[in-house]
Amino acid sequence: MEMGIKDENVTNSILEAEGIYFSYDNGYDVFENINIEAEPGKFIAIIGPSGIGKSTLLRILGGFLKPDKGIVRLMGKPLYEPTPEVALIHQSIVTFPWMDAKENVMLSMKTKNMTKDEMEEKATVSLSRVGLDGFEDLYPKEMSGGMRQRVAIARAFAADPYVFLMDEPFAHLDELTAEGLRQDIYNILFSGETPLKSVIMVSHNLTEVLELADEIYILNNIPATVISKVQVTMQRPRSPRSDEFNANLDMLYSYLTPPRKKK
Numbered sequence: 671m672e673m674g675i676k677d678e679n680v681t682n683s684i685l686e687a688e689g690i691y692f693s694y695d696n697g698y699d700v701f702e703n704i705n706i707e708a709e710p711g712k713f714i715a716i717i718g719p720s721g722i723g724k725s726t727l728l729r730i731l732g733g734f735l736k737p738d739k740g741i742v743r744l745m746g747k748p749l750y751e752p753t754p755e756v757a758l759i760h761q762s763i764v765t766f767p768w769m770d771a772k773e774n775v776m777l778s779m780k781t782k783n784m785t786k787d788e789m790e791e792k793a794t795v796s797l798s799r800v801g802l803d804g805f806e807d808l809y810p811k812e813m814s815g816g817m818r819q820r821v822a823i824a825r826a827f828a829a830d831p832y833v834f835l836m837d838e839p840f841a842h843l844d845e846l847t848a849e850g851l852r853q854d855i856y857n858i859l860f861s862g863e864t865p866l867k868s869v870i871m872v873s874h875n876l877t878e879v880l881e882l883a884d885e886i887y888i889l890n891n892i893p894a895t896v897i898s899k900v901q902v903t904m905q906r907p908r909s910p911r912s913d914e915f916n917a918n919l920d921m922l923y924s925y926l927t928p929p930r931k932k933k
């Protein structure tokens with residue numbers, strides 16, 4: 671490309687949604703002109719009042735729901751259906767009780783053309799990435815909630831995605847366990863040893879959002895739009911006890927007013 675000429679087709683985004691409109695079949699208008707962009711190395715959070723459409727938006731971003739208008743692009747290419755390159759991690763921790771940790775992780779490689787040995791090796795690497803070295807043979811009933819959530823994250827990693835979509839990933843953990851995992855997760859996600867490039871997380875826990883996010887998209891109103899986009903520049907690790915943290919927290923709370931209905 672010549673200097674000074676900008677090619678409009680070249681995008682720096684890993685995952686982006688442009689001009690998204692969506693209504694459920696019952697006629698409920700959830701979104702109006704949503705625009706979201708996840709750049710490389712960025713941890714994006716989406717917040718908004720309960721019921722505003724956060725989980726619906728994640729499903730659209732993952733190709734699980736089709737928008738009425740607008741487009742989702744993964745590294746510049748339209749995304750019309752779910753792909754292993756975008757992993758959705760749910761709030762309910764999905765591990766299968768009859769499989770040990772390694773077998774639970776191997777599930778995400780079943781569609782790939784890999785031998786059992788290759789799958790086992792990759793599962794072991796993924797488990798060690800999330801701090802579960804030596805726990806490969808444990809069954810879910812022998813694990814804590816935090817360990818089970820780590821297994822779910824290891825399984826997502828094993829599919830080599832570029833993007834993690836996380837829907838309240840710490841919601842079903844007790845606060846101490848959640849705090850432990852939150853402290854680890856940013857470094858685990860962005861270790862640079864995997865193809866993972868961006869993370870988009872939905873959460874109602876504003877402390878968690880401020881601990882983790884580089885950018886926060888705030889949804890509000892009915893139908894919902896992005897009412898603000900906040901860059902979080904606080905240095906890591908971030909202490910929820912600092913004055914700066916609390917000032918940011920107050921600012922975020924001020925956006926979460928009850929949604930106004932447009933029409």
Ligand SMILES: Nc1ncnc2c1ncn2[C@@H]1O[C@H](COP(=O)(O)OP(=O)(O)OP(=O)(O)O)[C@@H](O)[C@H]1O
Nearest residue numbers: 694695696698700719720721722723724725726727
């Ligand atoms: N299958 C469906 N059919 C019709 N309406 C739905 C459906 N699923 C969700 N909704 C409605 O769409 C809106 C958005 O739901 P969604 O679960 O995406 O919100 P949310 O912001 O994630 O909520 P919460 O914070 O409570 O988890 C809600 O008003 C919900 O009642």
